[in-house]
Amino acid sequence: MDVSYRKYYLYNEDIKESENFNDEFMLKGKSLYEVIRIIDGVPVFLEEHMNRLNNSEKLMDLKLPYGIEEIKERIYKLIKENHCDLGNIKLVFNFFHEKCDFYAYFLKHNYPEKSDYLNGVETIFFHGERDNPNAKVINLSFRDRVDAKIKEKQVYEAILVDRNGNITEGSKSNIFMIEKNNVFTSPIEKVLPGITRDIIIKVIKKCGYSVIEKEFNYKNIDRLDGMFISGTSPQVLPIKSVENVKFNSADNEVIKNIMAGYDKEIEEYIRKNKNKE
Known part of the structure; x- marks a missing residue:
């Protein structure tokens, strides 16, 4: 299961402390996700990740609540709040009971040696x-x-x-x-x-x-x-x-x-x- 690795994570539009993070939401409904690598404060190939996310929503007949610019703003907000410019950020859109919640958080990355x-x-x-x-x-x-x-x-x-x-x-x-x-x-x-x-x-x-x-x-x-x-x-x-x-x-x-x-x-x-x- 996932752990929010840095001090803060994002829930919809709100910054939350990671000590309160619980990934049990992924056990309910359906979840679309992307993992984006952050290098020198830049989400690498962000546009391509968003295109794939849009493709996933069409294949699963779901509707994302945010567009690419809103998602991009939230990613940079998370980077800034955590003072972290290197790592992997996971974006999750959880669809449950006709509602979609958005989560963004740093994962503990495991890069090859x-x-x-x-x-x-x-x-x-x-x-x-x-x-x-x-x-x-x-x-x-x-x-x-x-x-x-x-x-x-x-x-x-x-x-x-x-x-x-x-x-x-x-x-x-x-x-x-x-x-x-x-x-x-x-x-x-x-x-x-x-x-x-x-x-x-x-x-x-x-x-x-x-x-x-x-x-x-x-x-x-x-x-x-x-x-x-x-x-x-x-x-x-x-x-x-x-x-x-x-x-x-x-x-x-x-x-x-x-x-x-x-x-x-x-x-x-x-x-x-x-x-x-």
Whole structure:
């Protein structure tokens, strides 16, 4: 369950003290959410997050009470009140009994260590599917099952495999696979349309590599030259192993170029938006 990590959280329009925060609201009704990374006081790729939120509300036939400018104001208000310009903020819209409540709070972030980027991380397969992969909807029972398996195996991430044996995404990330100069990833209709995923696809094309969105059976991963995770917290993170299959992803030239290109995209976004708050 969630904890409001900093001193204050936001409830609708009001700043509240985190010692009174209770996340039991997520057990009621339906909740749409986004997790946005804050770097140097800037909510990174905020517009893309809001577009995905709008897509989720349409898919779930719900109506958000605020527009993007109101949400943006609340995010900056939370950053200012907590005097915190680095971390992850979670936005939750909870729909219950024809009412929608808005929550925004800092999560205790878990960014990869420098050694994880230099060496890659260990992962496992998890055979399971989200009910609605395109919508970012809180599903606590699915989340708990995957987290329990990750903890049991002491790995960084679980790679989801659907009923047909195809790799879809990570439990909290997207997955990319490298074969020579080709980069494979699951078709968009099979996954959550990740913000980092979209930026990375643009970076891959800028680097001159081919992006192929197609189903890829998990039994064929031994033919790959490397794999990596993408997401708000990990950004571009090489995979060292999946179960017993080993990779040298951290030294793969394609992955290294994609990592550098993504870092440049973040730097440029922060530079352009630093003084807009």
